[in-house]
Amino acid sequence: MLKIENINAFYGDLQALWGISFEVNEGELVALVGPNGAGKTTTLRVISGLLKPRAGNVRLDxxxxxxxxxxxxxELGISQVLEGGKVFTAMSVLENLELGAFVGRARKVRDETIKWVYHIFPRLEERKTQRAGTLSGGERQMLAIGRALMAKPKVLLLDEPSFGLAPILVEQMFEMITEINKQGVTVLLVEQNVRAALELTNRAYVIENGRIVGQGTGDDLLSFESIRSAYLGDCNA
Amino acid sequence: MLEALAQNLVYGILIGALYGLAAVGLSLVFGVTKFLNVSHGELLMLGGYASFWLFALWKVDPFISLPAAIIFLLVAGVVFYKLLFGRMVKLAEGDKIQNTLLVGFGLSLILQNLALQFWTADTRSITTAYSGAVFSFAGVRFPLVRVASLVIAFVLIVALQLFLRRTYTGKALRATVENWEAATLMGIDIQRVYLLSFVMGAALAGVAGALVAVGYSIEPAMGMSWTLKSLVVMVLGGLGSITGTFVGGIILGVTESATGFFLSLTYREVVGLVLFLLVLVFRPQGLFGVKEG
Structure with missing residues (x-):
């Protein structure tokens, strides 16, 4: 469904991605894991078009x-949730969701989609008239994901949804992401929380210094020795 | 004494409404595009001359010709944006502010000199049959034309507020003010949002200019002073608050006339800048602005 081929991307003269290739199939929940500064966010920005690559292709269907x-x-079906959510703080929760359905295709079915989003995140319905700036970190993240779902994406790109959340909330957040995926949304998840991400996903790619250095099922990678020592803090491995 | 003070207050409010109207235009453009358009005052001057010539040449009533002034400035806004400002959209934020400042200065000089060339340095104003009409209340005089201008300014501010709060396009504008990347990821074409806000800002300047031409007077060199006043009011009111900015305009108008009354007319023009500095030092988010939530 989503195919990334030989992407080279730059920030000014600085090359951030070196020949990145991977794919995400329809209905999958795929994680892109790696250390800080590896190029995870850059990869998402290339897919969503915020950053244009110097070489390579991004294909959707x-x-x-x-x-x-x-x-x-x-409009074509890819929605990205930025790191930290970046909700519109001066607007109400409902207005944020309405803006999520800005594209014509989604605007027509807006009211149904809102019900669906409220079903996944009941907290948002309770808070719908509240200004988004008054929400807690976890609620903002829910709102950001709900807002992205309002566009009825084929592929949802999530950038560090667990960032800054308390451990108990992280677990809940991952459960909600699994639920969204089960409801038919293909998800590409970027995470520094490697263990949680690998336990959650069908497949994962490991990215380091702007290159894909490993791939496999979540379980495979969890037992992969270099991953255990590098990311999971597992010295006995 | 009391009557004279009240009279001053009323004049301050009346001119303040136009400061507010001009500043809302500047603030809208700055909030959305992060362009500080220092040629805003010249756009206002163009609106004033449009109205003036329509009246001088074809006797079109200045209040009836307001839509024409708006359309003229909408078109001028599109031209200036496409020709000049739109090219700076993709620059990094710091470069964007610098470059648009320079472009704005250049444009203001060009427009000022063209106006001098074509229309001479004469001070002009529109004198209609009802220009002298005044009604009095408790000994205080209310010039009809200026009161009408205040009402028009107020109606436009309310309409703008409704547009920003109620319509999808208005919400797209507000979203872009907060975070253009997040707005883009909603599927909003921010290039179009930038253009729209720029021409709306130009149109608001145009209306303000036309109202200045009928209630006060215009001249080719008026732009700089109006840009400065708009800037002061924008900072006073606080970014992102339309009503706050409008009220800020009235505060500046009243402060100016109170200064003229209590101190001396010499300090009238300075007091706005003093206010500007005080607000920047003690309340940088503006009187009515909210801090990042």
Missing amino acids: NRDLGKEDAHKIV
Whole structure:
């Protein structure tokens, strides 16, 4: 469904991604894990069109997204949740969700989608008239994901959804992501919380210094020795 | 004494409404695009001359010709944006502010000199049959034209507020103010949002200019002073608050006329800048602005 081929991306003169290739199949929950600064967020930005690569292709259902503007890519079915959620703090929860359904295709079915999002995140319905700036960190993250779902994406890109959350909330957050995936949304998840991400996903790719250095099922990677020692703090491995 | 003070207060409120209207335009553009358009005052001047010439050449009533002034500035806004400002959209934030400042200065000089060339340095104003009409209340005089201008300014602010709160496009504008990346990821074409906010800002300047031409007077060199006043009011009111900015305009108008009354007319123009510095030092989010929540 989503195919990334030989992406080279730069920030100014600094190369951030070196020939990244991977794919996400329909209905999958795939994780992209790796240390801070490895290029995880950059990869998501390339897919969503916020950053245009110097070389390589991003394809959604075989359609080349290379020439499309970021706002058009949302219309085509990819929604990205930025790290920290970046909800519109001056607006109400409901207004945030309404903006999520900005693209024509999603606007038509807005009211149904809102019910669906409230079903996944009941907390958002309780808070719907509240200003998003008054929400807690966990609620903001829920709102950011709910807002992205309002666009009825084929693929949902999540950037560090566990970032800054208390451990108990992290677990809940991952349960909700699994639920969203079960409801038919393909998910590409970027995480520094490697163990949790690997336990959750069908498949994962490991990225380091802008290159894909490993891939496999979540379980495979969990037993992979270098991963255990590098990311899981497991010295006995 | 008391009557004279009240009279001053009323004049302050009346001119303040126009400061507010001009500043809301500047603030809207700055909030959305992060362009500080220092040629805003010249756009206002263009609106004033549009109204003036429509009246001088074809006797079109200045209140009836307001839509024409708006359309003229909408078109001028599109031209200036496409030709100049739109090219800076993709720059990094710091470069964007610097470059648009320079472009704005250049444009303001060009427009000022073109106006001098074509329309001479004469001070002009529109004198209609009802220009002298005044009604009095408790000994205080209310010039009809200026009161009408205040009402128009108020109606426009309310309409703008409704547009920003109720419509999808308005919400897209507010979203872009907060975070353009997040807005883009909603599927909002922020290039179009930038253009829209820029031309709306130009149109608001145009209306303010037309109202200045009928209630006060215009000249080619008026722009700089209006840009400065708008800037003061924008900071006073606080970014992101339309009503706050409008009220800020009235506060500046009243402060100016009170200064003229109690101190001397010499300090009238300075007091706004003093206010500007005080707000920046003690309440940088503006009187009505909210801190990041």
